[in-house]
Amino acid sequence: MTAARRPPLLRRIAPWALGLACVVAAWFVALATPADTVAWEPFPVEARTGEPAAGRNLTVTVHDAVRATSVFSGGWRAEGTWVVVDVAAEAVSSERGASLTSAQLIVDGRTYRATERAETMLDERLSIGIARRGSLGFELPADAAGTAVLQLALNPDTRADSVIEYRIDLDALPVAAERELVDAQWAEAP
């Protein structure tokens, strides 16, 4: 009996081929595996003009966006290339830590922060269920163009939290000679 005869070529190669196939499959799995940081990415909520967009603890309604060559607030005035956005915001479930501290405009890969030079909706304390409304002003370079993304959040650290996003086409914005930066007040008059 030659049951212990050398097995045919195919049988001998089979484990090697299987091993190689597993290595190749592992390579594809590694390619498809997302990076560690994906677990912390923020949850974007797309906002449309005039409609409330609800995040975890932030609901925002973007009413208006204009371009202006000059902005003023009380006695303060500034010239330049400005984008002024009219927003209303409220908290949803907790007033703890509920202030609109993160207001960014991303243009052409660069992140602009809402201006701190005047009193606006930036850093405004939010109320649960009752909206506060005001302006956010962004100072941009003169050649700013293209699509901009407005990102609003309660905290600049947006890991694993909601971010309200609103797309603005800078080229299609109405241009005003001057625009007021309105401080926060109740959205509906008492």
Added chain:
Amino acid sequence: MSPPGRRRPRRSGSRRAPARPVAAAAARHSWRGVGAPRHPYAVVVTAPDLDSPPAPPARATRFARLRAATDRVPTRWFAGIGTAVFLAATAAFGGLEAVAVAEVPRLAAGEQHVNDRVALTVQRAVLLDTFPEAGATADPAQGERVLALLVDAENRWDRAEMVQAGGGVASTIGVEALKSTPPTSVARYDDASRDPWLQPLVPVALVLTWIVPGDLFTDGEEIEVVLSDQTLWSGSFVVDGDYWSDPRPAAVVTVPIEDRGDGS
């Protein structure tokens, strides 16, 4: 297998070699589902085993030849060979001498210095009795005065950044005569807002103020302002986010002081 009189490195595998061919045969039998014992050294002597196939001895010879070949490699010489290779590589790259430190370029007031983070132009240096609007209130009783530096800054990074007196962009501007101590305060020149934010590619005129002893500087004296470049680091493990660190002097601006007394 090895030449007599030569010390062969001990390899534990060499002692097991005789047992392997038989164990291999036993393992092959159990794979076929016969239920032979799994112990590697088990020797199942059955009829097929007595017709030992030629394959295991062939394998043993191959391994033995390989082992004999590697035995001949002179391990004692590894350190010497490694050092020679390293020296040859460094010679190819220019030698082991330290690299000469590059000269830092000297600029005059009004000339711009650009790096990846910010573009700075030191415009003027002014000596004042006090400058509370910019955040520096000097105490005349102590003989203090205020040195104000007007700097045009343009953020060249990809995100807005706050200029604070304690760190950040302000820390890259150092007055040589003050041993690069951080300024007392930083403010915008146009609306005097303190700790301003620099938006990307939007130029801002800044005023940096230091409270200095009144007799340290005189009118017309030239001071040197050292501008440093930093490297952008990305936190990956214990730190999250991007930050600038590792400053090194990149330009020296010579600017004359104007003594403006009690205001301009």
Added chain:
Amino acid sequence: MSSREVLAAPASGRGRWWRRNGAALLALALLLPASVGVIGVQEWRTNNTEAVVPADTIPAGESIRTEGALLGPVAVSDAPGAELPPGARAVVATVPVALESGPITCGVSALRETDGERRRWNTGASVTGWSAPRDSWTTCPSEPDGSDVVVSVVFVVPTGAGPFALDLLVGPESRLLRFELD
């Protein structure tokens, strides 16, 4: 075993494998979903219950004697004259504090909704048209005039919010007392 039996073994061998491991597979089929379920339910419950647990919960209308003072009963009422948008309501929470052995430290931490959405309001709301009564405090004073102190704090809440509970931090170790309000 002869080689002929070896060649004949595989077919029934697989069936025998199932029979040999049947009990183990059954246990696996029961235990795997069970452990996933138990772990999941536990995580869900801890996520939904509050992280903050009060030291004492005082039912509506009752008082508590602690840290050298008698606190309560807490009342909640609408703030008269408040100018607020439609859908908003200004409520004032009043905490009478009867000091028994000197001043104590106390402060209102939050107003909570005990049912439904379980929302949480902070102090520090500013309401135009209403001002706190002259002899009321927002936190327990360090130098009280008299032994009776009234702490009153205003919150701006949406109409329809409730039932409420007031969280009060009392004493040097900030013990959390939760006063339920109807």
